Amino acid sequence: MTTTPVPGSAPHGPRPPRGRPLLRTSYAQHMGLLNTPGKRWSTLVLVIVGFCAPLLFTDDLLQVLTLGLFAAIGAIGLNLVTGYAGQVSLGHAFFIGLGAYTAAVVGGDTDGRLLGLGMPMYIWLPAAGLVTAAAGLLIGPLAVRLRGLYLAIVTLGVVFLGLHIFREASNLTGGPGVGRRAPDVELFGINASVSGGLPGLDWTRDQQLFVVALIFLIIFAVAARNIARSGVGRAFAAIRDRDVAAAVIGVDLAGYKLLAFALSSFYAGICGALYYTVVRVIEPTSFDLLLSVQFLAMVLIGGVSTISGSIMGALFITALGRMAIEIAHYVPFVSTSVTGGGLLNVFQLEGILYGLLIIGFLIAEPRGLYGIWIRVRNYWKGWPFSY
Amino acid sequence: MTAQEICAVENVELSFGRVKALNGVSLSIREAELFAVIGPNGAGKTSIFNVLSGVYRPQKGSVTFGAESILGTKPHRIARRGMARTFQNIELFENLTVVDNLMLGRHHHLNYQWFESIIWWGRTRSSELANRRRVEEIIDFLEIEGYRDLPVGMLPYGIQKRIELGRALAMEPKLLLLDEPVAGMNAEETEDMARFILEIRSELKIPMILVEHDMGLVMDLADRVMAMDFGTPLVTGTPEEVQNHPDVIRAYLGPVSEKTITDVTDEAP
Numbered sequence: 261m262t263t264t265p266v267p268g269s270a271p272h273g274p275r276p277p278r279g280r281p282l283l284r285t286s287y288a289q290h291m292g293l294l295n296t297p298g299k300r301w302s303t304l305v306l307v308i309v310g311f312c313a314p315l316l317f318t319d320d321l322l323q324v325l326t327l328g329l330f331a332a333i334g335a336i337g338l339n340l341v342t343g344y345a346g347q348v349s350l351g352h353a354f355f356i357g358l359g360a361y362t363a364a365v366v367g368g369d370t371d372g373r374l375l376g377l378g379m380p381m382y383i384w385l386p387a388a389g390l391v392t393a394a395a396g397l398l399i400g401p402l403a404v405r406l407r408g409l410y411l412a413i414v415t416l417g418v419v420f421l422g423l424h425i426f427r428e429a430s431n432l433t434g435g436p437g438v439g440r441r442a443p444d445v446e447l448f449g450i451n452a453s454v455s456g457g458l459p460g461l462d463w464t465r466d467q468q469l470f471v472v473a474l475i476f477l478i479i480f481a482v483a484a485r486n487i488a489r490s491g492v493g494r495a496f497a498a499i500r501d502r503d504v505a506a507a508v509i510g511v512d513l514a515g516y517k518l519l520a521f522a523l524s525s526f527y528a529g530i531c532g533a534l535y536y537t538v539v540r541v542i543e544p545t546s547f548d549l550l551l552s553v554q555f556l557a558m559v560l561i562g563g564v565s566t567i568s569g570s571i572m573g574a575l576f577i578t579a580l581g582r583m584a585i586e587i588a589h590y591v592p593f594v595s596t597s598v599t600g601g602g603l604l605n606v607f608q609l610e611g612i613l614y615g616l617l618i619i620g621f622l623i624a625e626p627r628g629l630y631g632i633w634i635r636v637r638n639y640w641k642g643w644p645f646s647y
Numbered sequence: 648m649t650a651q652e653i654c655a656v657e658n659v660e661l662s663f664g665r666v667k668a669l670n671g672v673s674l675s676i677r678e679a680e681l682f683a684v685i686g687p688n689g690a691g692k693t694s695i696f697n698v699l700s701g702v703y704r705p706q707k708g709s710v711t712f713g714a715e716s717i718l719g720t721k722p723h724r725i726a727r728r729g730m731a732r733t734f735q736n737i738e739l740f741e742n743l744t745v746v747d748n749l750m751l752g753r754h755h756h757l758n759y760q761w762f763e764s765i766i767w768w769g770r771t772r773s774s775e776l777a778n779r780r781r782v783e784e785i786i787d788f789l790e791i792e793g794y795r796d797l798p799v800g801m802l803p804y805g806i807q808k809r810i811e812l813g814r815a816l817a818m819e820p821k822l823l824l825l826d827e828p829v830a831g832m833n834a835e836e837t838e839d840m841a842r843f844i845l846e847i848r849s850e851l852k853i854p855m856i857l858v859e860h861d862m863g864l865v866m867d868l869a870d871r872v873m874a875m876d877f878g879t880p881l882v883t884g885t886p887e888e889v890q891n892h893p894d895v896i897r898a899y900l901g902p903v904s905e906k907t908i909t910d911v912t913d914e915a916p
């Protein structure tokens with residue numbers, strides 16, 4: 261079903277006429293963020309369910325979801341550079357780590373064992389983003405020179421460099437095996453990292469952090485969606501699809517590649533800073549290649565160059581560990597303890613699930629969870645007819 | 648370069664290693680002119696386009712566009728100055744919709760900074776809507792209304808060629824380079840494309856350089872034709888002059904006797 265925007269001004273204002281939801285009468289309707297009633301309603305329902313979730317789920321489940329929501333910010337960032345702009349980056353783990361440590365240093369205690377500046381959250385959060393974006397700008401020039409596999413290998417090098425720096429700079433990072441504490445999420449005098457921090461509500465830490473995560477994700481997802489649907493996002497996609505043609509029609513290749521890396525790193529920095537407020541301890545060896553691959557898996561499984569797909573992918577991958585534990589209860593040869601018997605432990609099962617999912621999605625549905633959603637939607641759009 | 652010329656190439660030499668792709672090529676485009684470049688495969692026609700649009704940098708010679716030299720200028724800056732082109736093998740952004748492809752043609756008409764796009768409001772919104780409106784005019788002009796929201800990669804070849812022309816037109820160029828706009832098209836699609844080219848000349852008054860192998864189309868449409876072979880221009884003149892020039896016939900048909908030349912030219916309509 262194609263829709264027909266009529267050239268000219270909107271006689272009915274910004275909304276389509278009643279009873280004709282797919283008839284567009286203005287360009288604003290065609291280019292809108294939620295340009296169909298279906299999108300408007302489903303988003304509304306999702307947001308309402310999201311804000312009710314702290315009352316519906318248990319704390320340990322909420323914690324998994326909170327991690328997923330914060331990881332989604334990082335996945336959106338990776339999707340901007342890899343999905344939209346087509347610059348494969350394996351260096352995302354380094355940027356996540358840099359964001360986490362910048363937040364910990366800027367927001368950390370001034371009189372502690374490690375260096376800390378004792379700044380409030382409205383300083384340490386932007387600082388985490390900006391410092392990481394600056395690092396992204398340093399890596400960006402490589403992308404101007406290299407592409408495809410070569411860029412992937414170089415960004416892979418960034419992860420190992422970062423890992424080494426995080427290990428050695430132990431007066432900043434606490435050193436391997438020890439790490440350092442992440443700062444508290446405290447804005448406008450409300451400390452969400454302490455149970456009962458929200459005045460008038462007797463909520464636990466997990467409930468509060470979930471709400472914080474949801475709010476931050478909505479802000480960053482809407483911003484990314486706006487970037488993606490504007491000239492910037494189109495320029496990214498143009499570089500991904502045909503870089504020579506993009507240059508010839510007026511897209512500054514070098515500038516937009518740098519911008520893609522800077523934006524992506526900014527998101528990664530914010531993600532790192534916030535994610536570890538839930539984990540509490542930032543351990544330098546956790547920012548390894550596996551973390552980069554996890555984020556790539558989020559993008560791939562969620563859906564390349566879609567914002568909603570990044571969110572779905574992040575929630576799914578973060579919940580995978582929890583799913584492995586649930587599966588272990590039903591499958592006899594998987595043991596739930598690390599040392600215990602059985603053929604596999606849950607971590608091995610999680611690894612196997614990863615591999616299977618990535619291979620499975622690449623073969624069966626390269627558009628990821630988003631693609632599955634599109635199929636379901638198109639099926640019901642035409643129901644009961646098959647076309 | 649005289650006042651009515653908008654683009655001039657003088658004595659350009661371009662070589663890749665020992666291969667001379669262009670050897671002493673000079674041409675100039677006047678206002679509202681349709682200038683055609685013909686020649687056998689490998690004659691260097693597309694190389695001229697790549698030099699003009701800044702993809703290749705020639706070793707010698709000068710390229711002037713709108714009174715300024717554009718030698719060594721980056722492709723995106725040349726595009727901003729008003730040069731648009733289509734490609735021989737379609738170079739559309741196949742994952743994007745028709746509207747997005749055309750909006751990309753208007754990329755340098757967007758007047759907001761990247762950080763303003765984070766909030767879809769104010770300048771970003773008004774600029775996007777204004778440019779979307781201009782894109783609709785192109786869609787109307789090229790009669791592609793039915794394909795508006797479809798990803799370009801799914802569309803038939805002839806339509807893709809038309810969208811590529813649309814993307815170049817969306818740039819509101821001062822000079823339009825068309826690289827084989829009807830290659831691989833059937834008669835009906837060729838007729839459509841010829842109609843659009845004529846309309847661009849008569850209504851939009853954009854000067855065009857046309858590289859094309861369809862001689863019927865070239866001879867019918869072009870004001871002036873330049874024939875070239877092995878990177879060297881053979882002759883520039885009106886379609887009739889070029890058609891009957893012995894060097895041109897030799898380039899296309901190989902070495903022939905004087906008698907064959909008269910035979911061939913006699914047969915030509």
